[in-house]
Amino acid sequence: MIPDRIIEQGTLRTDGARASVEVRIPWYRALPASCIAGATLTIDGRTAPAESVRWQLNGREFTFAEMVDDTEQWWFPLDSAVLSGEVPVGEGAEHTVDVDLTLYIPYIVIGENEVLHIEEHDSKTMTAVAA
DSSP states (O other), X not given: OOGGGSBOTTOOEEOSSOEEEEXXXXXXXXXXXXXXXXXEEEETTEEOOGGGOEEEETTEEEOHXXXXXXXXXXXXXXXXXXXXXXXXXXXXXXXXXXXXXXEEEEEEEEETTEEEEEEEEEEEEEEOEEO
């Protein structure tokens, strides 16, 4: 719904082997962590391996598998989450960052036992800074 604002400009961080970026919810209402179905982090065409991807929400870090049943943590429209993964990125240079995000919207039923899911993409160019 609001894909051009998923990636927060100027938030690319790196320790050389692992990179992170702050992301905003592309929806107008808060969603529980269980509705965040997945995300990919790609920098300069290199996608972080799925097993290395982590999601930080409300100061806690999760894998997507850990969030499947989590209805206690919520992602609010004014809050940023942190998406990170093992992608080698050098400091000081500009990089193209791509984030793909899949969310389930639990209160919009589109079929028998099926709710709306949205897949959004955002891309930004930014300079990496030390984590």
